[in-house]
Amino acid sequence: MIVEHRIYTTHPGQVHEYLALYEAEGLAIQKRILGRMVGYYRSEIGGLNQVIHLWAYADLAERDQRRAALLADEGFRHYVRKITPLLAGQESRILVPAPFFTPTWQD
Structure with missing residues (x-):
């Protein structure tokens, strides 16, 4: 089992617009196709203007x-x-x- 940890950094002041658009148009598609959402967060302290996705997979092939x-x-x-x-930037890690x-x- 692996978890993909994605960080999207928005331009300053754009986090709420990002989240609203994601909820309206991206969320259902990703849940249907990617499957196991472990978590979805926005940063409050530390690096700001960031949205963090966590998705679980059986392995890299999945x-x-x-x-x-x-x-x-x-x-x-x-x-x-x-x-x-x-978006101003994006990072991805496999945990x-x-x-x-x-x-x-x-599962």
Whole structure:
């Protein structure tokens, strides 16, 4: 099991617009295609103007397959064209669990 940790940094003052657009147009598509949303947050202290997504996958192969399906989805591509101007940056990390951790949401 792996978790993808994505950080999107918006231009200053754009976090609320980003979240509203995501909720209206991106959320349902990503949940349908990516599957296991572990968490979705915005930063309050530390690096500001950031939105953090956490998505779980069985392995990198499942992630690759689901991400390819997401990027092929016309509705998602339309959403990306709208959201991109709000973004100043993006980071992605792949997290692996510690040997003693078993997530409660694991399939």
